[in-house]
Structure formats: C-alpha cells, structure tokens
Amino acid sequence: MWTRGQVIERIDWSDKLFSLRIAAELAPFIPGQFIKLSQMQDDKRVARAYSLVNSPDKPYAEVLAVAVEDGLLSPQLHNLVIGDEIEITSTATGFMTLAEIPKGELQGKHLWFLATGTAVGPFLSMLDTHEPWERFEKVVLVYGVREAQDLAYLDKLRELERTYPAQFILVLSVTREPLADALQCRIPEGIVSGEIEQKAGLTLSAADSQVMICGNPGMINGAQSALLDKGLVKNLRRAPGQITVEKYW
Secondary structure, rough: OEEEEEEEEHHHHHHHEEEEEEEOOOOOOOOOOOEEEEEEEEEEEEEEEEOOOOOOOOOOOEEEEEEOOOOOOOOHHHHOOOEEEEEEEOOOOOOOOOOOOOOOOHHOHHHHEEEEEHHHHHHHHHHHHOHHHHOOOOOEEEEEEEOOOOOHHHHHHHHHHHHHOEEEEEEEEEEEOOOOOOEEEOOHHHHOOOOHHHOOOOOOOOOOOEEEEEEEEHHHHHHHHHHHOOOEOOHHHHHHHHEEEOOOO
C-alpha cells in the first residue's frame, strides 16, 4: 500500500499554503481521486488524504495543502524540502470524478465546479484533461477563499481562460478583502443572491447544469441546500441528478 516518494519541487503560495510535487511509483488514477501521505511519529503512522492536483499523464504526484497549526501531519509536510522523502499510497481512490457524472440527455450543457481553499485541487486535475472540454459547452469554476494570497494556481487558471475563451468561466470570491473583478461573498450566499450566476452569465438549472462541490462541510451543506431550492437534485448512481459532492475534511 505504501511506497516511498521524494519531494522534487515545492511551491509556497503563502506562509501556510503550499504545493508539493512528489516523485513516486503510482498506479494510474482518475482525475479527482486522492492519495494519502504519511509519516511515522512515535512508532505510530499518521496519514492524511490529499487530492491529486496533477493530471494522470504527469510523472509525479502533486498535492495542495495548508499547514494547520495543531495538525498532526500538515506542519511536518510544510517543513519538507526538495530531496526529502515521504510515504505515499501507491493507488489513488475516490469517486469525485467525471465518471460519476451522467452522460447523454441527463448530462446537461454546463459543468460547474464549486470549491473553497485547497479543495480546488481535484478540479484542477480534471481541468488539465480533455474530458470536461469535450463533454460540456461551458465549464465554470467558482473558487472561494478568504484572502487573495490563498488563490493557488491562479496563473494556471488565467491560462485556461486564454486557452478556452469561449468555454471556460472563472468566478473568484475573496471574502475578507476586496479584489478586482472578484466577488466578496461565501459561495452558498452567492448562489442564493444570484451573484454567482450573474458573474458567470449562466443560470444554475436542473436542465442545463451539472454541479460538483468540494470543500468544507459548511460550504457544501449551504451550497447544496441553495441548489436544491433551485430544483437540482443530488446525483446518485441509482438515481442520476445534478449535484455531486465531496467533503474535503
């Protein structure tokens, strides 16, 4: 299950937010899935799950993490430098993937990603593949953070805007400070008020939308409730719908 990986690159987005690229032998995975990182501490294994940010064709595993002050593993990960080793699961898992989205008449035309903080990771992996662009007319990423410095991979997202100018819509929301061209609301409130739809220039509807939500439980519960009020329903294998969720912690 566990294999040895080596840090080959790190990116520091802020004093606590960081990305690690880890060289390791991994089995093929589906964008949106996660692996676990671990360390032995006092003869006990401490492990935590992290979604893969990279697409499957990359020769490394990339994760986005935040150092939590009283966390059991994240502070140790934050201290890793290039050349350090970390144990990693060799097989990714999880069902927050485009394979779970209905196809055909039930698919709809627009794919919405709703993410807060580091939970943008699995969506970045999906956006780096051909599938969302081939299946949907419009792809919307709603990315909510507290401060502008928390907007990891913003250059990559701007590049997607240039690559898919008629297809990709990026909606940023920074709640604790103003940022040019960004909203300043929590995602659930932005759905209820209509700010997010207005910014995207699209309507969230059961007929046209598939919505994937990843983030903290409060955001997920609030966003899902707002979507249910709009007539969307949870997507289940036995009963396809429009809302797919994954709690990120």
